Amino acid sequence: MGENGGIGKTLANLPTWLYFGLIIIAMAYITLYPLGFPIPISDQTRYVYAAVDVLETGDIFFVNMGYESGTIAFMEPGMVAVFRHAISKGVKLVIMSTAVESPMLVGRLMDKVKPEASGYVYGEDWVHLGFIAGGEPSYASLMGDINGLVTEDYQQTPTSDLPLMAELGAPTHEKIALVGIWTAGGDVIEGWIRQAAVQYDLPLITEVNEMMVPTLLPYYPINLDGILNGGIGAAEYENLSGFAGEAIKLSDMMTMGGLVVLIFLILGNIGFLMTKGGKK
Amino acid sequence: MADVIGLWISAILTIMITTLAWKDTPVSKTAEHIYLGVITANSIVMAWGSIDSSAIQKIMSGQILYIIPVILGIMAYARYSKENFWIYRYPIALVVGIGVGTAMSGLVGGSVIDQIKSSFWSLNVPGDIGASLNNLIMVVTLVSAMMYFIFTIKATRSPIAIKLSTFGRYAMMAAFGYSFANTIATRINQYAGRIAFLMLEWLQLG
Numbered sequence: 001m002g003e004n005g006g007i008g009k010t011l012a013n014l015p016t017w018l019y020f021g022l023i024i025i026a027m028a029y030i031t032l033y034p035l036g037f038p039i040p041i042s043d044q045t046r047y048v049y050a051a052v053d054v055l056e057t058g059d060i061f062f063v064n065m066g067y068e069s070g071t072i073a074f075m076e077p078g079m080v081a082v083f084r085h086a087i088s089k090g091v092k093l094v095i096m097s098t099a100v101e102s103p104m105l106v107g108r109l110m111d112k113v114k115p116e117a118s119g120y121v122y123g124e125d126w127v128h129l130g131f132i133a134g135g136e137p138s139y140a141s142l143m144g145d146i147n148g149l150v151t152e153d154y155q156q157t158p159t160s161d162l163p164l165m166a167e168l169g170a171p172t173h174e175k176i177a178l179v180g181i182w183t184a185g186g187d188v189i190e191g192w193i194r195q196a197a198v199q200y201d202l203p204l205i206t207e208v209n210e211m212m213v214p215t216l217l218p219y220y221p222i223n224l225d226g227i228l229n230g231g232i233g234a235a236e237y238e239n240l241s242g243f244a245g246e247a248i249k250l251s252d253m254m255t256m257g258g259l260v261v262l263i264f265l266i267l268g269n270i271g272f273l274m275t276k277g278g279k280k
Numbered sequence: 281m282a283d284v285i286g287l288w289i290s291a292i293l294t295i296m297i298t299t300l301a302w303k304d305t306p307v308s309k310t311a312e313h314i315y316l317g318v319i320t321a322n323s324i325v326m327a328w329g330s331i332d333s334s335a336i337q338k339i340m341s342g343q344i345l346y347i348i349p350v351i352l353g354i355m356a357y358a359r360y361s362k363e364n365f366w367i368y369r370y371p372i373a374l375v376v377g378i379g380v381g382t383a384m385s386g387l388v389g390g391s392v393i394d395q396i397k398s399s400f401w402s403l404n405v406p407g408d409i410g411a412s413l414n415n416l417i418m419v420v421t422l423v424s425a426m427m428y429f430i431f432t433i434k435a436t437r438s439p440i441a442i443k444l445s446t447f448g449r450y451a452m453m454a455a456f457g458y459s460f461a462n463t464i465a466t467r468i469n470q471y472a473g474r475i476a477f478l479m480l481e482w483l484q485l486g
Contacts, residue, residue, distance in 0.1 A: 249476065
């Protein structure tokens with residue numbers, strides 16, 4: 001251990017449990033004693049906010065909820081904040097899912113959004129269509145004639161009994177003011193870019209997990225009006241919109257977790273340079 | 281009561297799967313298998329619901345043409361038979377054809393023309409030196425990264441081409457680093473949600 005190679009080898013091969021253990025301890029500590037790290041707001045988030053803020057009472061916001069339980073920690077707070085903002089402006093919501101788990105998560109999402117507190121009535125002001133299979137061809141059909149593709153909502157109520165669905169009619173894209181995609185899969189967004197943004201010039205906003213953002217940046221801002229960058233983006237949106245929620249609470253944990261990873265990256269690289277890198 | 285039971289199951293499964301950080305154990309595997317089982321069951325229910333609403337109900341109401349996608353769907357299962365494997369190719373060909381055809385309608389506009397348009401940056405943004413510098417970096421990075429993949433130019437052994445190509449390689453490495461950092465951030469955020477759940481909802485600390 002006294003030699004450089006010994007220390008370097010130790011640093012380059014720190015046990016996994018130590019790495020995870022310290023991350024858990026750091027995040028648990030910061031949950032109890034938040035430090036309130038600053039949350040600077042990115043342009044990508046500002047553009048999402050602007051796309052929602054420009055909507056008027058009665059406009060229809062079409063939402064594809066494509067996240068699953070694994071990403072709920074940062075997808076849900078972003079969605080709650082955007083929905084609260086949209087509802088504060090009297091915007092109607094049409095929610096569908098492209099992930100089989102998502103429909104189960106809509107209930108807990110709307111429990112947090114509380115649309116009924118703003119006088120929203122299911123079927124008139126918001127609908128939940130559940131899982132829609134088919135990928136990109138189904139997005140094309142939805143934009144063409146939503147009632148031709150979807151005959152019942154998630155609770156198996158015929159769409160003909162839902163006034164909002166009658167309002168959508170055909171061609172559906174003419175009635176939609178904004179499309180929002182919450183997903184962990186890039187192919188979903190690319191499909192929507194082609195079928196909504198390129199075909200009909202509809203404004204498109206999205207929240208994806210952080211690792212998907214680099215693949216979407218080439219589409220921003222021409223095809224994608226704004227991107228919420230996972231948990232950080234959700235916290236920024238909560239901060240910007242004034243609808244403070246879970247993302248702001250999580251932001252300190254995310255920052256602290258990132259700092260611990262950074263420390264380990266530095267230690268690992270020092271170890272590498274003292275061993276293999278040093279020999280070169 | 282159901283909420284409390286759900287809370288405890290959720291907390292126990294979170295702790296069980298966290299043991300994976302130490303090593304793969306029967307405890308972590310049990311949590312993993314429970315999750316997979318639940319998701320598989322839900323997927324089957326969702327898939328059946330989708331078939332029921334988009335085909336079965338329509339067939340029952342007299343729209344007999346909807347039997348065609350049902351037959352095509354059944355044909356897809358021929359892949360599990362060595363003798364009848366060829367049957368499986370027809371529904372797959374149709375699905376791929378429809379998918380590609382639909383995607384093509386917006387592909388040129390979204391993935392080619394708009395992206396080329398978005399790569400035209402002004403090198404002189406009046407009154408904003410930062411933006412001008414940023415755009416210059418974007419242009420040099422774009423050109424050099426493209427240069428890295430043009431092997432015929434590199435083969436000329438032009439020093440400028442080689443230097444640009446090398447810069448392009450470093451620029452791409454920086455982009456990969458950004459992607460890697462985002463991947464780490466995603467994983468941390470996912471686990472932050474579970475820690476927050478354990479501390480705030482389950483243990484009700486803080």
